[in-house]
Structure formats: C-alpha cells, structure tokens
Amino acid sequence: MIELSQLEEMFESIRAAGRWNMTEPMLWGYFFTDPSAEKLRAIVSPLEQAGYRFVDLFEADSDDDSDPYFFLHVEREEVHSVQSLHDRNVQLEAFADQNDIATYDGMDVGPVLGRQ
Numbered sequence: 001m002i003e004l005s006q007l008e009e010m011f012e013s014i015r016a017a018g019r020w021n022m023t024e025p026m027l028w029g030y031f032f033t034d035p036s037a038e039k040l041r042a043i044v045s046p047l048e049q050a051g052y053r054f055v056d057l058f059e060a061d062s063d064d065d066s067d068p069y070f071f072l073h074v075e076r077e078e079v080h081s082v083q084s085l086h087d088r089n090v091q092l093e094a095f096a097d098q099n100d101i102a103t104y105d106g107m108d109v110g111p112v113l114g115r116q
Contacts, residue, residue, distance in 0.1 A: 001089075001090075001093065002086075002089050002106055002107075004082065004083075004086050007082045007085050007086055007089075008082050011081075011082050014109075020109075020110075020111055022079070022080070023079065024079065024112075025077045025078060025079050025112055026077070026078070026079065026080070026109050026110065026111060026112060027075055027076075027077055027109065027110050027111065027112045027113075028075060028076055028077070028078055028080065028085075028088075028107055028108075028109050029055065029073055029074070029075045029107060029108045029109070029110075030052065030073070030074050030075065030076070030088075030092055030104075030106075030107050031071055031072065031073055031104070031105040031106055031107065031108075032071070032072040032074075032092075032096055032101050032103065032104055032105060033060070033069055033070065033071050033072075033101075033102055033103045033105045034069065034070060034072075034101050034102040034103075035067055035068065035069045035070070035102065036070070037057060037059070037070045039099070039100065039101060040057055040070055040071075040072040040101065041057065041072075042099070043072065043095075043099050043101065044057075044072070044074075046095075046099075047074050047095075048074075051076055052074040052075065052076045053074060053075050053076065054074055055073040055074060055075050056071075056072075056073045057070060057071070057072050057073075058070065058071055058073075059071075069102070071105070077112055085107070088107075089104070089106070089107065092104045
C-alpha cells in the first residue's frame with residue numbers, strides 16, 4: 001500500500017520543483033505486475049471501460065534466473081490531490097485483488113504532451 005505520507009512528499013517535491021501545475025490535468029500512469037501476462041491482458045478491457053488507456057505490457061528485466069513477471073502500464077489524464085490519488089491507489093489495489101493480480105505496483109506522473 002502506498003502511504004498517504006508518501007503521496008504528500010511526492011506532491012510537495014513536485015511543487016518545490018515548480019515544473020508542473022498540478023491543478024491542471026496530468027498524465028498519470030498506473031502499473032500492475034503478475035507472473036502471468038495472460039492475467040494482465042484480461043484486465044485491459046475492464047480498465048479501458050473505466051477510462052484508462054492501454055500503454056504497454058512487457059516482461060520485466062531480470063539479471064538472474066528468477067521466474068519471469070510482467071508489467072501492465074495504463075494511463076489516464078486527470079487532476080489529483082493527495083487525497084484523490086490515495087483514493088485512486090486504494091481503488092486500483094482492490095481491483096488487482098479482485099482480479100487475482102499479484103500487485104498494483106503504483107503510479108507515475110508527467111505533463112500531458114502539448115500542455116506543459
């Protein structure tokens with residue numbers, strides 16, 4: 001679980017850098033991981049129906065002989081406060097659990113191309 005305090009630190013760091021206006025829509029990427037690419041493919045459609053865009057499904061790089069695992073990356077343009085992002089993370093963690101996905105792995109953020 002991504003803690004609320006971690007999100008507060010993230011937002012403060014973004015504010016301190018002064019590069020992005022977080023009151024405008026940003027491009028939020030969300031990530032899921034699982035040893036099964038098929039299980040991740042199966043959740044793409046429900047996520048798209050919920051307004052997310054599919055970005056990529058890829059195998060994680062591994063330097064050892066460990067079993068492979070895969071990342072699913074989806075994105076959505078939206079405005080978040082610390083609390084709304086926390087709520088989104090809780091929602092996506094529950095979605096992963098309901099669909100027997102190993103982990104909701106968190107998010108990243110960047111400007112919407114052409115806006116900033």
